[in-house]
Amino acid sequence: MTINIFITGASGYIGGTVLSTLAVEKHPEFNYRALVRNQDVADKICKAYKNVTPVIGDLDRLELLEEEASKADIVVNTADVDHTISPPAILRGLSKPLPNDTTPPKNRFLIHTSGTSILIDKSFGTYITEHIYNDWQAVDELVYKLPDDAWHRPADKTVLFNEVAPRAQSVYEAIICPPCIYGKGTGPGKVVSFQMPELIKHFVKHGKGFTVNEGETVWGNVHVLDLAELYAALFDKALSSSSGTPEPGLWNQEGYFLAATGEHHWGDVQRLTTHAMNQKGLLKISETDKLKPEEVSAIAGLVVAPLIWGCNSRGMAERGPVKLGWRGGRGTRQPPIGWWVTGRAQGIGRREIDEEIKFYEDGLVP
Secondary structure, rough: OOOEEEEEEOOOHOOOHHHHHHHHHHOOEEEEEEEEEHHHHHHHHHHHHOOEEEOOOOOOHHHHHHHHHHHOOOOEOOOOOOOHHHHHHHHHHHHHOOOOOOOOOOOOOEEEEOOOHHHHHOOOOOOOOOOOOOOOHHHHHHHHHHOOOOOOHHHHHHOOOOOOHHHHOOOOEEEEOOOOOOOOOOOOOOOOOHHHHHHHHHHHHHHHHHEOOOOOOEEEEEEHHHHHHHHHHHHHHHHHOOOOOOOOOOOOOHHHEEEEOEEEEHHHHHHHHHHHHHOOOOOOOOOOEOOOOHHHHHHHHHHHHHHHHOOOOOEOOOHHHHHHOOOOOOOOOOOOHHHHHHHHOOOOOOOOOOOOOOOOOOOOOO
């Protein structure tokens, strides 16, 4: 039986790694179609994969998204997590009958990507919260009780409270919510994440490392390959649930998966990064400044910068281990500072980071 997959964000850090995991390692026998922005990216996709057909467009091409989803058994959406009009278009497509569909129709699935910025508080480096969200014991808090103005929440709600593809039409959704991600991606596009490379760039710009106020804040983390394994495990559950009632605890209002395998203290990370950059000659001073949120925003040219590097985001990932057997074996308590800093010191670009750097052997530069 032919299985058709549609994926968005295939040239991105998460999407590229997920696509490689599925199309190369796990299920090369399936047909994949990948949304890409232009011909250059399409050419890279064609070069990297024999079983992936690029589809040129973007998330604002709603008719295109609907058409592609209408032909797919499973859609994996890893593109812009704040794009609120694309998930309904995908769900509309999934709600349409497949050609030569069975009676009753096959179950079809959307795996949507969010992010744990949705959990951040407004601590700004002044305290470590004791509140830890839990996707198994307290999933209702994630699904029903997060404020509507939380980061990513508007897009999440279009999936959680799907009104365009009624349950009777056998469309099921789940959300994977990654924390801070580290490690080298395996896709043909972006291979590193945002938070640490940007932090290093702004340390260089400032001439010193910095924390947001005291740096007292904790964030979850996960290795990108562990994250891709979570997508793959949920993907396999979708494959095994094409007919009948899917296994409970995986989809719709229960299908919210946090993805942290560890946590890091941002103040520690920022101080260790500063020390490592000083050792590599990127900074002349090994001390860090304690900056107010508005000062961090000014340096980064980004209003949300102090939220990214100075607020708590803590969530326990239990649903994946309980329901999918997912563990994640690459995680360390801290992101691999030595890898990022060494790459910057050598002048290596984001897509050319040296694979020989042992970036998670011990995790930290002393």
